[in-house]
Amino acid sequence: MSNLFGAELSVINVGLSQFADPIRAAGNDVVDVTWAPPAHDDAVARALAQLVNHPDIEAANRKAFDRYLSAQPTLTGVGLARDVLSDLGDRTILHSGPPIAWEDMCAPVRGAVTGACLYEGWAGTHAEAETLAGSGEITFAPCHHFGAVGPMAGIISPSMPLWILHDPIHDNTTFSNLNEGLGKVLRFGANNQDVIDHLHWIRDVLGPALTATLEQLGTLELKPLMAQALHMGDEVHNRNAAASALLIKRLIPAALDARLDPDTLSAVVTFINSNDHFFLNLSMAACKSMLDAAHGVAESSMVTAMARNGVNFGIRVSGLGDTWYQAPAAVIDGLFFPGYSTDDANPDLGDSSITETSGIGAFAMAASPAIVQFVGGTSSDALANSRRMAHITLGRNSAFTLPALDFTPTPAGIDIRKVVDTGIAPVINTGIAHRDAGVGQVGAGITNAPLACFSAAVTALAETLQPGD
Amino acid sequence: MTMGTRIIADLYRDSVALMQISSTVSQLDGVSQASCIMATPANLELLHEAGLLSEDPGALLNEVLIAVEADNDDSLARALDAAEAELRAEPVTATPGAEQSEPLRSVEMALDAHVGANLALIATPGPFATAEATKALHLGLNVMMFSDNVPVEDEIALKTRAERDGLMVMGPDCGTAIVDGAPLGFANVVRRGDIGIIAASGTGLQQVSCLIDATGCGISQAIGTGGRDLSAQVGGRTTIRAMRALADDPDTGVIVMISKPPAPDVAAAILDLAAQAGKPVIASLLGFPPGDATVSGITFADTLESAALLAVAASRDGTQLSFDETVAAPEPARGRKYLRALYSGGTLCYEALSMLGGRFDGVHSNTSYDTTQTLNDPWSSAGHTVLDLGDDVFTRGRPHPMIDHRLRNERLLAEAADPETAVILFDVVLGHGSHEDPVAAMAPSLAQIREEHGDDGPVLLGFVCGTQADPQGLARQKKGLADLGVVLAENNAQAVRTAGGMLEGSQ
Numbered sequence: 021m022s023n024l025f026g027a028e029l030s031v032i033n034v035g036l037s038q039f040a041d042p043i044r045a046a047g048n049d050v051v052d053v054t055w056a057p058p059a060h061d062d063a064v065a066r067a068l069a070q071l072v073n074h075p076d077i078e079a080a081n082r083k084a085f086d087r088y089l090s091a092q093p094t095l096t097g098v099g100l101a102r103d104v105l106s107d108l109g110d111r112t113i114l115h116s117g118p119p120i121a122w123e124d125m126c127a128p129v130r131g132a133v134t135g136a137c138l139y140e141g142w143a144g145t146h147a148e149a150e151t152l153a154g155s156g157e158i159t160f161a162p163c164h165h166f167g168a169v170g171p172m173a174g175i176i177s178p179s180m181p182l183w184i185l186h187d188p189i190h191d192n193t194t195f196s197n198l199n200e201g202l203g204k205v206l207r208f209g210a211n212n213q214d215v216i217d218h219l220h221w222i223r224d225v226l227g228p229a230l231t232a233t234l235e236q237l238g239t240l241e242l243k244p245l246m247a248q249a250l251h252m253g254d255e256v257h258n259r260n261a262a263a264s265a266l267l268i269k270r271l272i273p274a275a276l277d278a279r280l281d282p283d284t285l286s287a288v289v290t291f292i293n294s295n296d297h298f299f300l301n302l303s304m305a306a307c308k309s310m311l312d313a314a315h316g317v318a319e320s321s322m323v324t325a326m327a328r329n330g331v332n333f334g335i336r337v338s339g340l341g342d343t344w345y346q347a348p349a350a351v352i353d354g355l356f357f358p359g360y361s362t363d364d365a366n367p368d369l370g371d372s373s374i375t376e377t378s379g380i381g382a383f384a385m386a387a388s389p390a391i392v393q394f395v396g397g398t399s400s401d402a403l404a405n406s407r408r409m410a411h412i413t414l415g416r417n418s419a420f421t422l423p424a425l426d427f428t429p430t431p432a433g434i435d436i437r438k439v440v441d442t443g444i445a446p447v448i449n450t451g452i453a454h455r456d457a458g459v460g461q462v463g464a465g466i467t468n469a470p471l472a473c474f475s476a477a478v479t480a481l482a483e484t485l486q487p488g489d
Numbered sequence: 490m491t492m493g494t495r496i497i498a499d500l501y502r503d504s505v506a507l508m509q510i511s512s513t514v515s516q517l518d519g520v521s522q523a524s525c526i527m528a529t530p531a532n533l534e535l536l537h538e539a540g541l542l543s544e545d546p547g548a549l550l551n552e553v554l555i556a557v558e559a560d561n562d563d564s565l566a567r568a569l570d571a572a573e574a575e576l577r578a579e580p581v582t583a584t585p586g587a588e589q590s591e592p593l594r595s596v597e598m599a600l601d602a603h604v605g606a607n608l609a610l611i612a613t614p615g616p617f618a619t620a621e622a623t624k625a626l627h628l629g630l631n632v633m634m635f636s637d638n639v640p641v642e643d644e645i646a647l648k649t650r651a652e653r654d655g656l657m658v659m660g661p662d663c664g665t666a667i668v669d670g671a672p673l674g675f676a677n678v679v680r681r682g683d684i685g686i687i688a689a690s691g692t693g694l695q696q697v698s699c700l701i702d703a704t705g706c707g708i709s710q711a712i713g714t715g716g717r718d719l720s721a722q723v724g725g726r727t728t729i730r731a732m733r734a735l736a737d738d739p740d741t742g743v744i745v746m747i748s749k750p751p752a753p754d755v756a757a758a759i760l761d762l763a764a765q766a767g768k769p770v771i772a773s774l775l776g777f778p779p780g781d782a783t784v785s786g787i788t789f790a791d792t793l794e795s796a797a798l799l800a801v802a803a804s805r806d807g808t809q810l811s812f813d814e815t816v817a818a819p820e821p822a823r824g825r826k827y828l829r830a831l832y833s834g835g836t837l838c839y840e841a842l843s844m845l846g847g848r849f850d851g852v853h854s855n856t857s858y859d860t861t862q863t864l865n866d867p868w869s870s871a872g873h874t875v876l877d878l879g880d881d882v883f884t885r886g887r888p889h890p891m892i893d894h895r896l897r898n899e900r901l902l903a904e905a906a907d908p909e910t911a912v913i914l915f916d917v918v919l920g921h922g923s924h925e926d927p928v929a930a931m932a933p934s935l936a937q938i939r940e941e942h943g944d945d946g947p948v949l950l951g952f953v954c955g956t957q958a959d960p961q962g963l964a965r966q967k968k969g970l971a972d973l974g975v976v977l978a979e980n981n982a983q984a985v986r987t988a989g990g991m992l993e994g995s996q
Contacts, residue, residue, distance in 0.1 A: 024734070025738050028669075029668050031609070032599045032603065032609045034621055034625075035611060035612035035614075035621075036503055037506075039921075041921075042676065043671045046670055047670075047671075048670075048671040049603065051603045054594055057551075060551040062620065065616075068624075069621070069624045073597070073627040073628050408591050411601075438597070441596075
């Protein structure tokens with residue numbers, strides 16, 4: 021029978037806060053929901069309601085989340101995209117975010133595509149490269165469709181060297197390009213000769229040197245290194261200073277053992293040392309690895325990718341196959357470098373929000389007080405963000421803990437149901453690219469994933485349920 | 490005069506909060522009209538009708554629209570700023586002891602924070618109420634749906650699900666309930682006792698519980714089923730559940746069931762169940778059963794008053810209390826021959842129709858009842874008129890008449906101005922959620938009627954549904970009415986009988 025009588029009445033009050041007082045005055049427990057219409061759309065609200073605490077979805081999420089937790093991304097080597105990505109066509113260029121056609125790409129991505137055509141030797145001039153890009157001869161695809169991720173424009177072309185990560189638990193392999201450093205770089209759409217020359221150096225010198233070094237090092241599990249970096253002030257998205265230092269600490273003895281040519285060794289070490297973001301691409305590929313392990317569990321509502329192409333923001337959901345649920349990417353209202361403002365900002369760009377999807381980055385902001393001001397907040401905002409994200413996640417990842425929150429594990433496993441139900445959007449730390457190709461980074465800030473992506477995914481997941489469930 | 494609007498993006502406030510802000514801003518100097526709404530199509534339409542919108546403001550669903558009409562640009566700007574400041578103030582979430590943390594933004598989040606919760610009280614706008622109730626049931630919570638405008642198919646689905654999971658759904662459109670002594674929604678503060686009530690919910694439940702309280706007896710549980718529960722479609726699902734629960738409840742010794750006449754098949758099932766409750770059952774089904782049908786173990790009462798008294802008798806030693814048939818009232822002045830009853834309580838209105846319908850010809854109402862005529866225009870009375878002012882036609886875009894007395898005050902003056910009006914009958918409903926001082930809110934209009942018409946005017950006949958422990962205080966409200974020259978009855982049935990006697994006497 022009903023557990024209503026006899027049990028101590030305890031009320032959840034939804035919609036009219038004035039109803040709480042009389043209940044409280046009668047000596048009963050009552051708690052107010054700060055209610056707003058889910059998605060401001062009653063059809064979405066109804067779809068969501070079918071999913072809440074649904075036994076099949078709960079079971080699917082436990083499975084997906086366990087797979088995420090048990091993933092063990094391990095750095096195994098460096099190889100050229102054409103050699104390591106399966107079925108990458110001869111003239112394929114990968115980009116960040118959900119799929120997008122050349123005509124629709126934002127300027128920084130177009131600039132980077134142009135640069136890639138020059139880099140590959142498919143065109144001799146910028147004009148030829150742009151004509152080629154628009155000719156239909158080049159196939160464009162998201163990095164995510166090949167198990168890869170790339171920051172900002174995220175351009176990967178066939179002869180670019182990639183980090184290779186293997187998860188022996190789930191036998192998944194994921195990839196990311198090598199970080200080019202700061203300044204005029206392809207990922208912000210720069211494509212002059214210096215940029216192309218630097219990419220060639222990465223391919224011809226850095227890549228082989230890392231290959232030789234990793235042969236000496238053997239495999240390197242990345243989660244312990246990231247966990248240590250979280251305790252050293254990184255959130256491993258917008259701050260990678262500690263992780264990059266920890267990485268090179270591991271690489272140098274192996275590089276010495278590899279008996280690299282002294283000039284090469286010097287150039288490689290100097291390059292890595294000069295770039296506090298060198299680890300970012302590894303962090304991203306590791307996050308991709310953990311989330312790929314969780315992807316593809318039928319009926320799971322766990323988000324397995326959040327990515328932006330500078331025009332649209334897209335998410336993928338474990339139980340919803342390879343479909344992207346998209347909404348326009350926001351312009352970030354962050355802090356800008358001197359001389360720049362929101363007017364200069366490109367809408368949100370890059371695959372690096374894979375870190376937040378995996379429970380680090382802004383979700384672990386409490387770990388990184390050093391950059392809270394850089395991304396436009398206070399230390400208490402940072403703690404609040406880490407706490408707030410726990411309300412939209414399936415659980416916590418005890419591999420990653422937050423010293424400032426008494427070593428609480430980071431919240432992880434974004435649940436589309438909880439996002440729509442609470443209206444709490446996943447928070448993302450991000451750099452801001454200039455809207456014109458090649459200018460580079462003009463600022464950084466905190467942004468939120470657009471709720472419309474999650475509403476659309478909730479509707480789609482509800483449609484997959486059998487009637488009567 | 491000048492008009493202006495302002496849009497506040499990404500903000501949601503409930504309708505009560507918005508009405509409060511609208512009312513505060515309307516009272517600013519130089520402001521003639523002000524309204525804050527969620528920018529739904531229906532709400533925008535209301536602003537158009539009110540003349541507060543000359544063009545499409547371009548506001549989206551998740552935005553609050555402030556619309557103001559003011560004497561000049563300065564007043565307009567001040568009003569818009571004031572409204573925005575009020576809207577942006579963080580709503581106070583009065584959860585004592587809660588640390589400064591994230592507001593609880595969903596039922597699930599609230600349940601995570603309060604693991605022992607066992608009931609969700611849902612008072613969201615209708616189109617979202619089913620979703621909230623569904624979530625609550627999925628999370629193992631009983632549900633009280635205060636929300637109205639919920640489709641009957643949704644009600645059936647929710648109640649079927651609840652039945653499967655051993656949970657209770659009260660409502661939709663459940664205005665009030667009392668569970669383990671806690672008043673839910675618009676409830677009176679009544680003594681605890683051994684009388685359990687099952688009611689469609691609303692003022693029928695309030696009337697019976699208050700009358701029981703007045704005798705010194707009390708209420709164990711009061712369950713609101715929603716007005717459609719006993720229809721053939723819904724099949725009495727919640728009534729059945731409540732009947733079983735009260736039969737099992739050790740704190741309940743007597744069961745009172747209050748409803749409009751049920752669908753025949755449903756009535757049979759319910760009465761069968763009631764007969765097996767093992768406790769005295771009093772049924773006041775307002776016109777049911779027809780004639781002198783009897784069911785063993787069940788006592789039928791033809792009014793709410795008699796249901797309350799029969800319950801009290803069963804709860805005590807069987808001694809039957811009674812109210813006087815009528816109260817003393819002056820004779821209506823010559824030429825005044827019609828009753829005008831202005832109810833804020835829907836069940837009270839229905840009870841009046843059930844009592845008057847067979848007694849007088851030509852009773853008009855906006856509530857459908859088989860022996861009365863439907864008013865062509867609810868805004869204009871004809872002959873004997875008995876109105877439910879809580880009907881959608883009157884509450885569209887404005888608060889319920891138990892909260893906001895403006896509409897009834899206007900109608901009081903209009904009825905008084907009709908030279909054929911003999912008696913104006915009205916209810917005053919107290920309790921949580923009702924106006925904080927209803928008699929004070931009505932006083933200017935009642936005083937104006939006395940002043941304009943003196944002893945030649947219509948007889949003002951009222952009654953107060955409430956208890957002394959209610960926030961408004963029963964004695965204080967009654968004294969206020971008496972001081973204004975209102976003839977006071979003890980309850981609705983007595984008031985209707987008194988009015989009937991006066992009208993028969995004057996015919």
